Amino acid sequence: MSDSAGVKDVQAGKAPEVKGTPESELSAGDRQKVVTPEYMFFEAPRERAFITGSEAAKEAIRRSNVDVAISYPITPQSETMQQVGSLWAEGYVKEYFRGEEEIGVMSAIAGSSRAGARSMTATAGPGLMRGMEVIASWPGGRIPAVLLIMCRVVNAPLAIQPDNVELAYLLNSGLILLHGENQQDFFDYTMKAFIISERPEVTLPVAVAVDGFFVTHARGYVNIPSKDIKLPPRDPYAEAVPAMDNENPPARLSRDAPIQKSNFISYQVHASWQQEVWAANERARRYINKYMGGLIEVVNPEAETILIASGSAVSQSREAVRQAEEEHNTKIGLIKVRSIRPFPTPELREACKHAKRIIVPEFNYMGWLHREIVTALYGHSKAEIVPGPRVYGGMSMPTEMILQTIFPNKKFVF
Amino acid sequence: MSFKNMTITPGWEKYMTKEYVDLVERGPYGKQKKVSEMGSFKEVLEEHPMCAGCAMTLFIRLTMVGLPNPEHTILIGTAGCGRLALTQTSIPFIYGNYGDTNAVASGLKRGLEVRFKDQAKDVVVMAGDGGLADIGFSAVMHSWFRKERFTTIMLDNEVYGNTGGQESGMTERGALLKMAPKGKLFDKMDMIGLAQTSGVAYIARLTPTNPTRVASVVRKAVMIAREVGPTFIQAYTSCNIEYAIPTPKVLDDAREIESKRYGFMEIISDEAKAYLDSIDTSKKAKK
Ligand SMILES: Cc1ncc(C[n+]2csc(CCOP(=O)(O)OP(=O)(O)O)c2C)c(N)n1
Ligand code: SF4
Numbered sequence: 122m123s124d125s126a127g128v129k130d131v132q133a134g135k136a137p138e139v140k141g142t143p144e145s146e147l148s149a150g151d152r153q154k155v156v157t158p159e160y161m162f163f164e165a166p167r168e169r170a171f172i173t174g175s176e177a178a179k180e181a182i183r184r185s186n187v188d189v190a191i192s193y194p195i196t197p198q199s200e201t202m203q204q205v206g207s208l209w210a211e212g213y214v215k216e217y218f219r220g221e222e223e224i225g226v227m228s229a230i231a232g233s234s235r236a237g238a239r240s241m242t243a244t245a246g247p248g249l250m251r252g253m254e255v256i257a258s259w260p261g262g263r264i265p266a267v268l269l270i271m272c273r274v275v276n277a278p279l280a281i282q283p284d285n286v287e288l289a290y291l292l293n294s295g296l297i298l299l300h301g302e303n304q305q306d307f308f309d310y311t312m313k314a315f316i317i318s319e320r321p322e323v324t325l326p327v328a329v330a331v332d333g334f335f336v337t338h339a340r341g342y343v344n345i346p347s348k349d350i351k352l353p354p355r356d357p358y359a360e361a362v363p364a365m366d367n368e369n370p371p372a373r374l375s376r377d378a379p380i381q382k383s384n385f386i387s388y389q390v391h392a393s394w395q396q397e398v399w400a401a402n403e404r405a406r407r408y409i410n411k412y413m414g415g416l417i418e419v420v421n422p423e424a425e426t427i428l429i430a431s432g433s434a435v436s437q438s439r440e441a442v443r444q445a446e447e448e449h450n451t452k453i454g455l456i457k458v459r460s461i462r463p464f465p466t467p468e469l470r471e472a473c474k475h476a477k478r479i480i481v482p483e484f485n486y487m488g489w490l491h492r493e494i495v496t497a498l499y500g501h502s503k504a505e506i507v508p509g510p511r512v513y514g515g516m517s518m519p520t521e522m523i524l525q526t527i528f529p530n531k532k533f534v535f
Numbered sequence: 536m537s538f539k540n541m542t543i544t545p546g547w548e549k550y551m552t553k554e555y556v557d558l559v560e561r562g563p564y565g566k567q568k569k570v571s572e573m574g575s576f577k578e579v580l581e582e583h584p585m586c587a588g589c590a591m592t593l594f595i596r597l598t599m600v601g602l603p604n605p606e607h608t609i610l611i612g613t614a615g616c617g618r619l620a621l622t623q624t625s626i627p628f629i630y631g632n633y634g635d636t637n638a639v640a641s642g643l644k645r646g647l648e649v650r651f652k653d654q655a656k657d658v659v660v661m662a663g664d665g666g667l668a669d670i671g672f673s674a675v676m677h678s679w680f681r682k683e684r685f686t687t688i689m690l691d692n693e694v695y696g697n698t699g700g701q702e703s704g705m706t707e708r709g710a711l712l713k714m715a716p717k718g719k720l721f722d723k724m725d726m727i728g729l730a731q732t733s734g735v736a737y738i739a740r741l742t743p744t745n746p747t748r749v750a751s752v753v754r755k756a757v758m759i760a761r762e763v764g765p766t767f768i769q770a771y772t773s774c775n776i777e778y779a780i781p782t783p784k785v786l787d788d789a790r791e792i793e794s795k796r797y798g799f800m801e802i803i804s805d806e807a808k809a810y811l812d813s814i815d816t817s818k819k820a821k822k
Contacts, residue, residue, distance in 0.1 A: 188649045189642065215649045220638070221677035228635035228674065229642030232611075235629060236646025254632055262631065365609050365627045366647060366656065370541040 148212030153351040158316045162412055165346035174336035177304040177343045178269055179204035181311035186351045188238035189216045193226045195248040196281040197333035198271040202243050223248045227255035234266045237357030237364035239315060243269035245333060247276055249287050259326040260295030260398045263362045265318040269311065270330040271337045274514060282515020283333040285432055289489035295398040297327040297405050298462040300431040304341035307331050315352060317408045324361035325401050332433040332484055402463050409460050416465035417456050417472065424454030425477040426527060429494055431458040434482045434518065441523035453527060466497040476504040480526050486513040538564045538606045558625055564606045570597065570746045579605055583620040588782030590789060591690050591772035594743045595620045601753030608657040609643060611636045615663035616696045634670030636660040637678035640685045655761050658685035664705035665695045668724050679733035679765045686760045687767045692774035700777035726769055731802060736764035738802040742771040742789040759807045771797045
């Protein structure tokens with residue numbers, strides 16, 4: 122399959138054709154010029170804005186040629202989907218409504234995506250838990266869609282604070298899971314998620330997670346291209362399974378494998394279907410490498426002590442790395458994990474070859490990233506893999522906490 | 536467009552299965568077939584594994600004849616007996632999670648409207664009473680309140696058939712079923728009343744005793760959903776297994792229940808009525 126299969130080779134700067142519609146009736150979205158993903162991601166001139174993560178998500182959606190967006194409020198996500206609502210009112214998103222609750226929303230996304238429409242929604246914590254039955258069924262339905270997750274505590278007790286334990290529940294679902302560090306990541310990953318999700322050999326939902334409040338409500342610098350350009354539209358006829366629009370011969374009537382018998386053929390069908398979902402998940406690597414610069418980012422690769430983190434823990438770790446070097450004269454390595462699924466197992470094995478000590482700071486109690494890393498490196502590294510430091514329930518992570526783990530013999534106050 | 540897609544490339548006819556060739560040459564596409572013509576055209580429903588003599592099967596078969604535009608219809612079902620037949624139709628069928636039908640249909644219909652501005656695509660939900668009145672209740676009600684433009688057909692066998700005969704909200708009070716060992720303790724849910732309250736444009740209650748009526752009700756419901764708003768058909772489709780109805784007596788039972796408590800009923804909004812009248816007059820004008 123050629124590298125550009127499924128992505129229309131639209132020339133940068135060429136206005137989209139909207140047949141028969143007079144200029145005055147064109148929506149804001151119709152007026153945007155379709156550009157290639159490559160142009161959007163790497164070539165388009167960008168300007169620096171100082172915005173919140175929610176605003177960064179909004180700006181990404183504005184440029185993503187979204188057909189259907191479905192919302193349901195939950196802190197700290199609500200602001201994003203409210204802003205996507207404004208995009209619909211302005212004409213950048215074609216269809217938008219507030220669903221009845223998350224099972225309904227996630228099911229409606231399954232419907233609109235099957236209709237061949239580019240679809241997205243967003244949720245957080247208890248909302249993700251409520252939608253879980255449906256979300257876990259998207260990969261098997263080979264549903265291309267984008268789910269934004271603004272992580273918060275999972276009840277009980279009730280809290281709205283940042284804590285990313287909810288991502289642990291997604292690890293075995295088959296969807297692609299990206300974890301952004303900051304506002305810039307939230308902007309970039311969201312746009313890239315649509316393109317990766319709709320690749321013919323991928324055809325899977327992509328979740329883009331960030332840590333609530335730290336990213337969604339705080340401002341950061343984000344470089345963004347002009348709002349006059351947008352990504353190419355989804356092409357539902359260049360995907361792994363047919364769209365359910367009745368534009369296909371009825372030989373493939375039931376897109377969802379009709380496995381309703383108990384016999385060896387049905388077991389075999391289900392088994393191979395699962396294998397294919399996970400193989401598709403692995404095939405996304407190629408596009409994560411191409412569009413996102415790899416599943417991991419490595420800082421100070423030669424260091425013997427390496428921090429491995431994802432999400433906001435990366436920002437805190439960067440600062441700890443800087444302080445370790447400037448104030449304690451020690452070079453510490455840092456690996457930022459961008460993609461949780463597919464997991465960067467070979468990349469980590471390579472990057473941790475020289476490591477003697479690996480430290481995994483996390484924003485959750487049970488340490489899902491630590492477990493993933495231990496599994497990936499087992500038998501491939503002699504390094505001690507330190508579980509933590511960890512904060513949860515809404516706490517922030519002082520850099521001193523990371524430094525204390527790096528330098529156990531020194532005393533840090535935090 | 537889709538009928539064009541399914542026609543066989545010249546020269547390939549001999550490699551296609553008989554069923555497929557029949558479907559293309561003698562299927563219901565592009566012409567509204569009548570119940571009286573059954574047997575003389577290739578129906579969209581193929582062989583299926585539902586229980587012999589099941590009234591639900593008969594009802595589904597008649598529904599397929601009633602569809603005004605099968606080549607542009609998408610069916611949505613869910614866990615439950617009906618799906619066993621619905622997957623065997625030559626119409627795209629979506630099966631997601633139990634009870635999700637009306638939420639999926641909302642997204643599907645809106646997505647199709649974004650993509651197909653000049654071609655109506657009919658979305659039809661067919662699910663059991665448990666699927667719609669119990670687990671899917673919230674999605675059903677909200678799709679009605681939001682005025683989503685698709686048809687909901689409840690295959691009301693008054694029991695959870697597929698899981699082996701437990702009570703549902705649509706079971707009659709007092710019925711002795713699994714999980715209701717003392718008999719059901721509350722009344723059958725009034726989904727017709729709820730449909731009215733939520734502003735459904737066309738509501739019908741019926742049994743399969745009058746096949747022509749089934750097809751005509753389905754046709755009206757789908758047409759009104761296309762142009763006016765949500766439509767709901769509640770159909771008594773007995774479960775002969777769980778209610779121990781001897782197979783040859785299935786229609787006798789339907790007639791009896793119909794006369795006692797499941798009489799034919801149609802509730803049409805003014806707007807829907809005006810629309811039906813308008814297609815009637817335009818048809819007459821053509822003649
Ligand atoms: C989330 C979930 N809960 C429960 C089930 C089990 N289940 C499958 S079919 C069914 C009953 C179907 O009853 P109904 O909807 O009335 O349809 P019928 O089989 O009677 O036609 C149930 C409870 C399921 N598949 N998914
Ligand atoms: S269990 Fe009942 S409803 Fe289901 S197929 Fe058999 S007779 Fe029909």
